[in-house]
Amino acid sequence: QLQLVESGGGLVQPGGSLRLSCSASRFPLDIYDIGWFRQAPGKEREGISCISVDGENVKYADSVKGRFTTTRDSARNTVFLHMTSLNLEDTGTYYCAAVQRRPWNVGRMCADPFRWGQGTQVTVSS
Numbered sequence: 001q002l003q004l005v006e007s008g009g010g011l012v013q014p015g016g017s018l019r020l021s022c023s024a025s026r027f028p029l030d031i032y033d034i035g036w037f038r039q040a041p042g043k044e045r046e047g048i049s050c051i052s053v054d055g056e057n058v059k060y061a062d063s064v065k066g067r068f069t070t071t072r073d074s075a076r077n078t079v080f081l082h083m084t085s086l087n088l089e090d091t092g093t094y095y096c097a098a099v100q101r102r103p104w105n106v107g108r109m110c111a112d113p114f115r116w117g118q119g120t121q122v123t124v125s126s
Contacts, residue, residue, distance in 0.1 A: 002027040002115050006096055009120030012086055016124075020081040022096030022117060029072075030054075032098040034079045035110025036070060038122075040092035050099075050110035051079065057106045063089070086124045093119040 008020040022034060033052050039045040048061045048068065055072040069082040079096060097113030099105050 002098060004029075004096055004098060004115055004117035006094060006117040006120040009094060009122045011123045011125060014087055014124055014126055016086050017082070017084045018086065018122060020083065020094055020096075020120060020122070022079040022081070024077055029077050029079060029098070030074045031101065033101055033105040033110055034070075034072070035097045035099060035113060036068075036081050037095045037097060038090075038092040039095075040089075043092075045095075047109040047111070049081065050106045050108075052106050053101050059106050059109060061109070083122075086122075088124050090122060091124045092122060094122050095119045 002024060005023050006020060012018050030053060035047060036049040037045050037047050048064050049070045051058045051070045058070050060068060067085045071080045096117045098115040099110045099113045
């Protein structure tokens with residue numbers, strides 16, 4: 001069974017940067033579109049990015065556009081979320097999720113994933 005593992009979360013100061021990783025140790029990730037989601041306490045889960053199988057198509061939520069970048073490294077079987085210019089609103093639990101490949105996935109922000117990671121905590125605080 002495909003298992004996704006996020007890593008890289010932690011405490012960072014406002015304006016700082018952080019890189020999150022989404023990895024699968026045995027099963028390939030490069031046959032799935034991958035979404036990144038986050039959830040802050042008391043708020044609904046928010047889709048923040050979706051990247052296509054080949055990495056050519058990426059869409060970001062308005063809340064992170066221009067600050068976050070999603071990339072894929074097939075050799076490491078890993079999808080990254082590069083976060084810059086972090087602010088307090090970025091605090092939350094971040095999840096990656098796998099979506100069965102479909103042409104409309106990226107446009108729909110990787111809706112309805114079939115597999116989720118356990119999440120990694122990102123705290124932005126001064």
